[in-house]
Amino acid sequence: MRRLMSGDVSGIDPEQLSRLSGMQIDPAMLQAVMNQLQGAFNGSQEGVDWSLAERQALHIANQDGLGVTTGQKTDLDQAFTLAGLWLGEATTISDLPRPPRVVTRGAWVSATLPVWQELAEPVATSIADALTTALGQQAPDDMQDMIAGAGRLMRTVGGSLFATQLGHVVGRLSTEVVGGGDVGIPVMPDGDAAILPQNFADFGRDLEIPDDQLALYLATRELAHARLFRHARWLRLHVISQVRDFAHGIRVDTDALEELATRFDPSQPDELRGALESGALLPERSEEQTAALTRLENLLATIEGWVDVVTEDATSRLPSAARIAEAVRRRRAVGGPAEQALGSLVGLELRPRRMREAAALWRAVTDAVGVDGRDALWDYPDLMPTSDDIDDPAALVARLTAASRGEAAPADAMDDALAQLLAEEASGGRDAGTDGSASGTDGSASGTDGDGSATGADGDDDAAPGDQRPV
Template identity: 30%
Template sequence: MSVQTPTTRYVDWEFAKATGRRLVAAGPRVTPGEAADVVASVRASAARAQGPVAETARLHAPGDAPAPVVVDRATWISLNADSMAALMDPVMTKLAASQRRTPGEAARAITGKVSGGEAGALLAFMAGKVLGQYDLAPDGTPALMLVAPNIVQVERELGLDPHDFRLWVCMHEETHRVQFTAVPWLRDHMVERVRSLAVDLVPDPESLQETLSRLATSLPDAVRAGGTGLVDLVATPEQRRALAEVTAVMSLLEGHADVVMDEVGPQVIPSVAHIRSRFDTRRKGAGALDRLLRRLLGLEAKMRQYRDGATFVRGVVDTVGVEGFNRIWDSPETLPRPEEIDEPAAWVARVHA
């Protein structure tokens, strides 16, 4: 029997998992033997990535850091549903407190199924896109996940050398594992900031109508212009500032991982330049529907995080070297501010003054 939490009162997460597993697209066709070989290959690539990443980033994961795990799409959905549930508990607590009347059991069940179905559909869409992820697991054990079917699908679509591409992906994801394990305070800091922002974004009953009106007015222009997620459309100026601060850190993390994976260089990954060229083209998205979903879900902004973050990291390293850049991990106060992502010299001046 599942434990009742504030989140499960509003979202049926088991139904979300079932919905996600039912809706997720089938992965590339492989025989059982090929699947076993892919899992073994990705696992070996993850282990091989640890040395070059530590040497390049000059950060070392502690010995007790959880090892990377290789998963399929269904497992990715289940683990992310658990993390989403834990992350959203404070949000649901606020929603419950703001209700003037407690809904009955039947109404809660219907609401939970509807919300669970929506969450499951979102997870199904994302499960076919993600190559790897460091799961912060707010109330559980964090772990690096590598999604084997997606890695195989992309290497086939782009005509890449499987050995090189799998190692390249693992370089990026291993960098995330190092970031969150070598920097002890970073995981709790990010979980707290994201939870705080999510709670703040929940409208009070008095302001709900104003929020919906703002969304209805802004959505058509946002869809046409692109690059704006739904959160941006309903946030106040203060909330946008808080969102920009979280986005700046995400840009740092993604950009740093991109720089490390490329800096490892052809001596470890012979086709690294070719992989980067082909992969950057893929990141732009495929058809019109895919681009629309990326805009509404904020994934266009996610793509900019890789580019802007990498530019910031390279700008800082060019000025003060890797050791000087690693001052960024000293404390939350040394993380880049939103305006510094586009002006790495401003971060250098503030931190190294």
């Protein structure tokens, strides 16, 4: 312990230390943590070491040792090819520049971890800050100088703890997701489409649907999702910014953290893991966070609703398409155990709660103005349907149909308010012109004298009607 606290971890056997502490931690992972602690003592590391998350996630993702067989890749490549042709009939949004990928769980972890890191970083920072604050508040006055020097260490410990737990959750998530768009946000780099064949069989096990139909439907949905984000290049940043708006308001409940510390048993690390995964360290959401979460949920529902409608039209030839679609909707509405754990860990549930209503909106728009008019709404951010449009699709449909006929769109509440504002401004301008300062009732500038008779600019009252003099 003396050597560990002095920063000298050379010669310490992590496996022996793990056995002595009773914590069932991978010795290699413990060695990495010890190295990071030594770096914190030496002042050579700043922030969270996210490589711990990647190691833990890959450790879980690669446990089964299975890869992608040649048969699986061939079948899914053929499904993607046919799905691309079907989508060409259902949407005007163009195909992807790169072919879709058939990836292992480990490859999915490596590709998507930067996005999970971006989502989790505000929480990791809050936990590290809370640990440092709690330590400073509880230490006696004569130890404050020493505690101040240990701030870097506590931030490193808190960040390492959270990074390891995030890796655990992402590793478990890799055993559940079927495609890159499963969680609603663009987690694959460069907008790529991908399917994980290791999880494909688990998804369709209880559906009693032929694998070829299931593969075609999932490939079509994955391509539609990836195509949308590639076409609307602003959309990814829009989604991530909504997530950041929520995440920046996250704070750690220091009282819950202190209570956990008083009864924490190192031989029972599951209690700490359970506290992190259950969200017990995150207090109730603020009003600002609730509003940000509502905006995000509406945005995700708008995206998922469009994908739902386009996939339905593209897979109309599949006999089991309706059953698969319902299974996908339920899966997105509930989420798997790892997805729920991720929501508790970062305080954010990526649920499109109004997906059915959003799908009804897109169906109404498609019926009214066709595929071209519908897909054009993704060209610019200000054209995209809002939450009010999800509530009342008729108003959006009326505006779009009027525009398609070259007519003025029906006035809505905003139009009425703007017209009233302009009318008030115009009325105020006319009133301002009756005091003589602008209208020139004194005859000095406007061309009228005091009794209202016409005058020239120099005050003469014999100006010819066609004589246009500068005023």
